Amino acid sequence: MIKVHKYYSTNQSPRPIDRVLARLSGVKRSGSGWIARCPSHNDQRPSLSVNVDQAGNVLLYCHAGCRTEDVVRALGLSMSDLYAEKPQRRPERKIVATYDYVDENGALIFQVVRYEPKSFAQRRPDGKGGWLYNLDGVQRVLYRLPDVLKAKERGETIFITEGEKDTESLRALGLTATTNPHGANKWRDEYSETLRGAHVVIIPDKDEPGRRHAEQIAKSLYGKAASVKIAELPGAGKDVSDWLAAGYTREDLESLVAEAPEFEPEEPEPAPVSDFEVCDDSVDTDLANAERLAALHKGRALHVPAWGWLTWDGKRWVRDETGEISRLAIETVKSIYREASRCDDPQKRKKLADWARRSESRQRIEAMIALAGPLLAARPDQFDRDPYLLNVLNGTLDLRTMRIREHRPEDFITKIAPVEFDPAAKAPLWEAFLERIFAGNRELIEFIQRAVGYALTGDTKEQCLFILWGTGANGKSTFVTTIQSVLGDYALQTPTETLLAKRHDAIPNDVARLKGARFVSAIESSEGRRINEALVKQLTGGDRICARYLHREFFEFTPECKLFIATNHKPVIHGTDYAIWRRIRLVPFTVTIPEHEQDKELPRKLLAEAPGILNWCLEGCLAWQRQGLGVPEAVRIATEQYRADMDTLAQFIADCCILDPNAKATAKELYEAYVDWCKENGEEPLSQRAFGRSLSERGLTPARFGRSRTRGWLGIGLAAEPPLPPADGADTSAENVRNADLNAKTSQARTFADANLGVFSGNFPYIGKKPENCVRICPQNEDFADGKRPADVFAPSVRGVEAAGGADDSDDDEIPF
Structure with a gap:
């Protein structure tokens, strides 16, 4: 009869090691395994080692040389009894819902998959029609992002829930709702940036993690969203889906939201400010005085190396241009007398009083201020850092919500508008x-x-x-x-x-x-x-x-x-x-x-x-x-x-140049002509580099001519004759000169187009012989389809005359150039 060993556990299915140890005698612990008497031979001293591998399989080794099969047979077992049963395959999960997370244009980024039994997974497209079950390197966005952005633009309320199912429950009511991926306590600051300027209501799950999650979101949104509320749901149920299933309606939810207060973060208790306490015997040094100043006047003075001292005037931080830091230093000296009066040790009291008298000297006060600078240091970028706070006489306005609160030193505001905010005031x-x-x-x-x-x-x-x-x-x-x-x-x-x-x-x-x-x-x-x-x-x-x-x-x-x-x-x-x-x-x-x-x-x-x-x-x-x-x-x-009006180069080209695919000019002569024209017209010329860049922007081609490889331009040349001055007695009013100039340019352009252009298509001229090769000469050097009406190099003059009601002798819609 085989005895049941004490290592065998009878209150659960036997493991392989339990079955083996129960049939062995002389079992003792040895390291991570056991030793026992081998049942396959007359073993007086334990010679059988017994161990278990990571999979739960039993490993037997007889140091006397018995085969494992013989040992197993002697135990009344089979070799299969040494091996752990293979774990049963987990029942296959069933996908019951998928939730697409898309970018602002609706393109899929990743998907949240909900299974039954209830569990979740995230996956992303692998680009081959399949899925990768991780979000490595993937941008995280809010659920239903395009809807959220549209609602924000329209000024509508956006509800935040804890989970996609709850979001869909609210969407079924015709409301805009969203959630963040991964559930509670996974809110990111970039989600708050998405909701900047929006009106937000957070509906937490009705448990402690849900409330903490809502608080986390509200704190992140505070100061960014136009308004933030947390709407606690009454009644039974775990979440808003349960709440709606219990018979509550959209009207009930809207009433609840209307009554909910605006979220305000709890203010931390200010640290008590007390007189400087002497911690050691080094009470009569300039550094000790600087430490006193920093302790006594923390929140009232700051030092910015690039600016100097700033002091708090109760409404804002101001540059110290009136010696306020010196007054604070004098107050600090007086506090040393108070230290002395509280001191029980007569010798220390006398020492402090003597030091207080010596600290009244200008040298000691200046040293105190100099050494206090690093103790009260601040950086320029700490100040006026919230672009949506506006300081006024009766508080600080949040421009996102138009709500006002008290002035706070920790806002680091240096400005103030000298007006009280009165929401009822008219002008x-x-x-x-x-x-x-x-x-x-x-x-x-x-x-x-x-x-x-x-x-x-x-x-x-x-x-x-x-x-x-x-x-x-x-x-x-x-x-x-x-x-x-x-x-x-x-x-x-x-x-x-x-x-x-x-x-x-x-x-x-x-x-x-x-x-x-x-x-x-x-x-x-x-x-x-x-x-x-x-x-x-x-x-x-x-x-x-x-x-x-x-x-x-x-x-x-x-x-x-x-x-x-x-x-x-x-x-x-x-x-x-x-x-x-x-x-x-x-x-x-x-x-x-x-x-x-x-x-x-x-x-x-x-x-x-x-x-x-x-x-x-x-x-x-x-x-x-x-x-x-x-x-x-x-x-x-x-x-x-x-x-x-500012495009002087176009005016120079109109006055002094011809545009022709066969025309050319050296860079030197063209620029010199431009400089002369600027002097005659009271204009400041562009630099030669800027001049060349502007010509290129107008579609003209730089080139080199001749054996000397002279720099120049193709498609533009200097006109043979400059414009003639007006005749004696002619009307030289600005309007008449502009009209005459336009008429002359119109005639010149048409003559040039008739003589040199293979195509004069639609409403503007092209250079080229075939439509598909045509390039319009214009400041932007853009190609346009026929029938459009872009500006060309003479358009500034034309638009200027047309706007002034100038003459136009054309009898069609062509634009001269």
Whole structure:
């Protein structure tokens, strides 16, 4: 009879090792296995080693030489009893749902698969019609992303659930809903960026992980979304799907959302501020005094090496230009006397009092301040870093939600608008003023409102330069100075020279002043002054720039400014490239206010409406966030005409050149003729390099001529004779000269086209013999299908005359060139 060994477990299915050990005698532990007497021979001393491999199979080895089969047979077992049973194959899971995660254009990125029994997996297309069950290197996006983006654009509420099934339950009610992949506690900051400016309601699952997940999302969205609410569901059920299945309706959910409060993160308890405590005997050193200052006045003073000291005035951080840090240092000295009075040790008390008296010297105070700098250090990029916070007298406004809260040092704001926010304030005089100066053009008024609203923020994504142009007495200066007064520190009037091209680079102190400024204006510019195009691109491009204050270190910052130039003369822009002209918005001020209507007290009267004007700006900010800046027709036409007027090269070609596929000119003679033409016409010539680049942009071909390989151009030549001066007594008015010039060019173009062009197709000329080889000569060197009406090299002159009602002797739709 075989005895059951104590190692055998009878309360579960026997494992192979259990079966073997139960039939052996003399079993003892040996390392990770056992030793026992071999049943296959008369074993007086244990000689059988027993072990288990990773799969659970039993390994037997008799050191006396018995075969494993004999040992197994002696135990009354078979060899199969040594092997673990193969695990039963897991029941095949059934796919019950798939959820597609797509990009903003609807292209599939990855898929979440739901199985029964309930489990989930993520997979992505392998590019061969199959799937890879991982998301390595795959962009994570919100579920139903295109729907989310459309709802945000329309200002609709977006619901966030914990899972795709709940999202689909809400979509069945006609609501926009989304979720993040991977479930609870997997929210990413990039999801919050997607929802920036949106109205969001979070519906958590009704358990502790669900509530924590909702809190995590709300904190991430706070300050980015236009509004955030957490809607806790009443009643039974685990999630919103269960809640709806229990009989609740869309109306119930909407009522719940309406009553839910706006999310506000809990404020951390401020650390108590106490007098400096002496930790060792080193109480009478300059460093100890610096540590005292830093401890006593933390939150009231900061040191930025590139700027100097800043102090907190209760509403913002300000540059210390009045010696406030010295006053704080004097307060610190007085605190040493208080330390002495609390000290029980007479010797230490006397030592502290003596040190307090010596610390009153100028030398000790200056040393204290110098050593405290590193202890209270801050960087320039810590300040004014939230582009959607606007500081006003009675608090800080969040421009995404238009909610106001108390001033906080930890916001690191250095600016303030000297106006109190009053949501009920109106500005009827201001609105009447706008109606007058823009002649009731509502489209233009709403555009300028959005432009100023955009300027309230530190966002520069529109990358614009606003040029407010018109003759005098049209209200543009009053408009600019009023906005400056309302915005206070956020507005800056910079010398026009800052934005104009200079022969020599000066110390960039004027550029350093732009740090943190949002509405930057320049009033008037002399006629013929040229814009510093490179600087304008830098200031409006969203890139970091380097600047410094006089006698200070250089520092880098990202400009937040929106540039407004109010001028009677359009500044000169030589560049013809898209990079500069896409930034220009020329706002025409076409109304001249008669002298009898001019009110010298108007600026003062408008300032009385400052809270209402601030509300007008805030409404523009919300409108800009909802619909963007846009370009009204008046601005588009004025900007196009401005660009045409600035294209001096096209005017030179029209006056002095012929365009012919067989024409050619050396680079030297062409450029010299251009420079002479510029001198005669009071224009500043392009550099030779820029001149050549502009010719190439117009589709002309550089070449080399003759054995000397002289540089030159094909397709253009100099006209044989310059234009004749007007005859005595001729009408030389600007309008008549332009009309005569256009008529002459029209005739010249037609004669040239009839004589030299194989094709004159549609509404504009081509050079070439066959339509498929035709190339239009134009600034952009683009190919157009027949029948379209693009601009060509003479279009600036033509458009200018047509806009002024000039003569046109053509009897068809052909455009001369």
